[in-house]
Amino acid sequence: MRVKPTPLPKSAPAAATILRSILRLPMSPPPSDLDDLLCSPARQCSGESESEPEPEAHVPIQLNGCGLSRADRAWAYWTALGRPSLVVAPMVDNSELPFRMLCRKYGARAAYTPMLHSRIFTENEKYRSQEFTTCKEDRPLFVQFCANDPDILLEAAKRVEPFCDYVDINLGCPQRIARRGNYGAFLMDNLPLVKSLVQKLANNLHVPVSCKIRVFPKLEDTLSYARMLEGAGCSLLAVHGRTRDEKDGKKFRANWAAIKAVKNTVSIPVLANGNIRHMDDVMDCLAETGCEGVLSAESLLENPALFTSYRTAEWVVRDEEGSSRDGKLDQAELLVEYLKFCEMYPVPWRMIRSHVHKLLGDWFRVHPEIREELNAQSRLTFDFLYEMVDRLRSKGLRIPLYRKDESVQCMRASSTG
Numbered sequence: 001m002r003v004k005p006t007p008l009p010k011s012a013p014a015a016a017t018i019l020r021s022i023l024r025l026p027m028s029p030p031p032s033d034l035d036d037l038l039c040s041p042a043r044q045c046s047g048e049s050e051s052e053p054e055p056e057a058h059v060p061i062q063l064n065g066c067g068l069s070r071a072d073r074a075w076a077y078w079t080a081l082g083r084p085s086l087v088v089a090p091m092v093d094n095s096e097l098p099f100r101m102l103c104r105k106y107g108a109r110a111a112y113t114p115m116l117h118s119r120i121f122t123e124n125e126k127y128r129s130q131e132f133t134t135c136k137e138d139r140p141l142f143v144q145f146c147a148n149d150p151d152i153l154l155e156a157a158k159r160v161e162p163f164c165d166y167v168d169i170n171l172g173c174p175q176r177i178a179r180r181g182n183y184g185a186f187l188m189d190n191l192p193l194v195k196s197l198v199q200k201l202a203n204n205l206h207v208p209v210s211c212k213i214r215v216f217p218k219l220e221d222t223l224s225y226a227r228m229l230e231g232a233g234c235s236l237l238a239v240h241g242r243t244r245d246e247k248d249g250k251k252f253r254a255n256w257a258a259i260k261a262v263k264n265t266v267s268i269p270v271l272a273n274g275n276i277r278h279m280d281d282v283m284d285c286l287a288e289t290g291c292e293g294v295l296s297a298e299s300l301l302e303n304p305a306l307f308t309s310y311r312t313a314e315w316v317v318r319d320e321e322g323s324s325r326d327g328k329l330d331q332a333e334l335l336v337e338y339l340k341f342c343e344m345y346p347v348p349w350r351m352i353r354s355h356v357h358k359l360l361g362d363w364f365r366v367h368p369e370i371r372e373e374l375n376a377q378s379r380l381t382f383d384f385l386y387e388m389v390d391r392l393r394s395k396g397l398r399i400p401l402y403r404k405d406e407s408v409q410c411m412r413a414s415s416t417g
Ligand SMILES: Cc1cc2nc3c(=O)[nH]c(=O)nc-3n(C[C@H](O)[C@H](O)[C@H](O)COP(=O)(O)O)c2cc1C
Pocket: 089, 090, 091, 092, 093, 094, 114, 115, 144, 170, 171, 172, 173, 212, 240, 249, 273, 274, 275, 276, 295, 296, 297, 298, 299
């Protein structure tokens, strides 16, 4: 069975107003206005290390005092945000502002920042200004931190809460650096610490706390973990359906059955993560897990238009379900759009370089000499990159993104009665 993604509520602004009064938040100015302070293009472009904007004072959320259960509040908030079901996953060096903006343009309803290191974030202004940028249109936004000290995490979270919709805790990073730093998925070995991190934020922030987890090898462990997080004050849970040892996403399929079991054991909104390569996967995942939405990471890097039903050649449909046609869009065009966002919202060149390789990987396989030229540039410029795209095109190369031809499907359906 296929299901449609949950439709957006027609009255999101009204819901937001109701929610503000439920949560006793100031009615004016709305949080998004505060973004102006952070991300006027002038500040973005200057590259100066300016003093940071002072967050406005907010009335803290009274978690237990409004007659609504925590889960009801979590749902009211999620609804007020418009139930954003198609979400850009957190990606170090890759889910930065220009990439988020590109994905939003092509259908993403919400996005996570890359993981930010809470201690460095509190200590180092250069890190803050380079690694966390946002703008008014960059909402709903989940700002993700890794942490292992509740006080430091809270200090970091306080700095971003006026500019985001959730503060997220990374409980899923399986990399060696996370083992050394004792964060991410390695906190699965110290659940009392995880609980204290979540409680600290939930009791002291006025935006809700979300967590992104991996599953344990044993389902029962995963379920009690999820219940613990909910009890500690987590308002939204993203579940990556792979274990800490299943690092290679191409080798290990995410376990949607485990995600479904988590969804059924907690009362807060749950997002599913893993195996989302095109919109059919989105539909299948929502139907199979019952989750509120999905996160996509690796596939979005190659195809930021995934959430508007574009697919790379790898996922072209040629079966009884239909066929695919040229979508009149390609990765080079998406790269140019991405670069324009980068000109508007500057980010470190290492991030741009990474996206160029991901977006043009297929193109470089046909013309490896152009990849070598790119690799030989110790300093990149926008002119070089725009010219590189022109050169690829002038060689007659075009690798389209495809869209599933629904009309073929309809014709088949009607001809079979
Ligand atoms: C380049 C890259 C960077 C990532 N960085 C983060 C991160 O900062 N925080 C996090 O929670 N997960 C991170 N992940 C994991 C993804 O968010 C996601 O959980 C994982 O890739 C599975 O989703 P997928 O199957 O759609 O790729 C990263 C993944 C990639 C590919």
